[in-house]
Amino acid sequence: MRILKDTTPMADGFHMPAEFEPHRGCIMIFPERADSWQYGAYAARKAFVQVAEVISRSEQVTVCAGAAQYDNARAMMPPQIRVVEMSNNDAWARDYAPTFVKRDIDDQRNQGLREAEPGCENNAGVSEIRGIDWGFNAWGGLLDGLYFPWDKDNAMARKLCDLLAVDVYDKRDFILEGGSIHVDGEGTCLVTETCLLSAGRNPDMSREEIEENLRQYLGISTVIWLPCGIYQDETNEHVDNICAFVKPGEVVLAWTEDENDPQYAMSKACLETLEQAVDAKGRKIKVHKLPLPRPVTMTAEECEGLDACWDEPTRRPGERLAASYVNFYIANKHVVMPGFNDPADERAKQILQELFPEREVVQIYARDILIGGGNIHCITQQIPE
């Protein structure tokens, strides 16, 4: 693995493919910390295993486990899933596993971008993809981050590139999580203002400078800024919980018809932005509304099963969680989506099945993932083919 500092993916002819393009594999992390996952993470682990198993039907899944949990993870995961030891602070592969970028061989030839790759002869077969190692500060650092320290999480992107024998772009001076971006693979990126302009991430950078980093590292030309995300989403409202590309020019948007729900105005504001937007190819965006489940709130019993973080409880009884069906993972042959035992579960599944006619939509009861603070998209990171 070379650590690349003086160049960017765009300069090297790389771009981030869309999630619906073919994958070579998927990265997950085994959940462990007792202030994220209720009652010692036992229920969460079962849900993670279900997610991994479905993805493993069409992708090579690699699960990273801390040293103390390796044996347990190995015992719980089916044999076709690879378990590797890797230190972590928590289990959000989407946010701190590498963002992968790709350079097509044809592009290389056409654009004459093939460089000498000294010392990397053995990686020749995999040299088409590279990773990006963004800075990670637990969604807001000392200002409004969610735990401390986050050093092991921040080290994972580089370690994963090393493991996969792909070169890595060092962009640790720019704080970004994988869940805060969605791309269409054709030059467009979706983000939220609440997250990318948050005071806890890159407070000294202008919106233009942030856009320029996205362009250079994701190999895109157009950034669509949604104003916000899902109500109470403690990541400063990651885009991957409210809006996702299902194909170039088409997105799903989390939606409620309940005008009394604070989410109503938020989803409506996003819709208005999307209706005004033009993507990198000059297209208008087609928006498919995906219903939200009824508010999901913490029970007293669940709260009792969580260790405290710093000097206060991690969650309080009645606290509303940022439940959304948009937080799904697009695997090679499946779409893995959350369910909440909610009346809207079935309708949301139908909508996604219609939008992904060539993939089987599998719904997994995800309350135990949601309690940790995210959902299926948050705990997975695809490796492009």
Next chain:
Amino acid sequence: MRILKDTTPMADGFHMPAEFEPHRGCIMIFPERADSWQYGAYAARKAFVQVAEVISRSEQVTVCAGAAQYDNARAMMPPQIRVVEMSNNDAWARDYAPTFVKRDIDDQRNQGLREAEPGCENNAGVSEIRGIDWGFNAWGGLLDGLYFPWDKDNAMARKLCDLLAVDVYDKRDFILEGGSIHVDGEGTCLVTETCLLSAGRNPDMSREEIEENLRQYLGISTVIWLPCGIYQDETNEHVDNICAFVKPGEVVLAWTEDENDPQYAMSKACLETLEQAVDAKGRKIKVHKLPLPRPVTMTAEECEGLDACWDEPTRRPGERLAASYVNFYIANKHVVMPGFNDPADERAKQILQELFPEREVVQIYARDILIGGGNIHCITQQIPE
């Protein structure tokens, strides 16, 4: 990775190839512990890097580093070498990385041994090799083992098979280190009685039961029992420090002409055994004598740079180390051998160069590896192609 318990490599048509057959890669472990490696392992690490670099010219090298040393190992190792995080108690890849066995595709077809491999569809491309996870107890457990605990070392074989996505035979009920066996790839295995019959390993097993385990797991038919190894070799005299195959039917044997050296009688006893031996193919063994360096002993300054282990010093000034040129690694295009700044260095190198005319012999000053208790063969483990 499947964990295989109810079958053996021989039953499945697998056998251990010789080290001089083609490799797909090599495993090493980054040295760390302060009671093994003098003055915080800084000098030892440089030697490990040199060894890894030479091997990486013709093989993919994977270096395992404990969590605290990952960044340092990554910074020291050249970029073509893969560094992965893996807990360890010390750095002896030969002894507790997996022993790999191989099944040729043709053999499979001919012998009709191909089984259904449920759940391992994604591993299809690598299903020809499997690992063996022997029990490891730090060269003698609580009786005469060299450190405690050894749990992390003992877990590495399985983790490495998982990392490489190859199935593993669980043979943890049999204590064996990779350095205590050498095979010719044609049915013959070399061992020493002092090691394999030691009281600290498998005291309840007879010589015949031990032989049967070697036959079943290495896929061999003939075991040649040398009486002993190198004087003062604290592994109970591993075979890999005194005798090694250079091709089927031919070995090198560590040798001294000094009749006053305790090693003289030991090497002579081994020679007599080899002269009487017949290998699996019915051949007599051709023995090439490889000179030993003059006795290498610990200096007071070196001893001061070692932490204590249990309640006594790890090494004492004047203590003789088990220096031997036989402790080399056969890489695809190189033979990596130790040097000791000894007058015999050059002659030993010449002999090996004549025996390996198609490989370049590279000699690395290895005193800092030797102080740890082994040498270049001990810190490497090949992965067959």
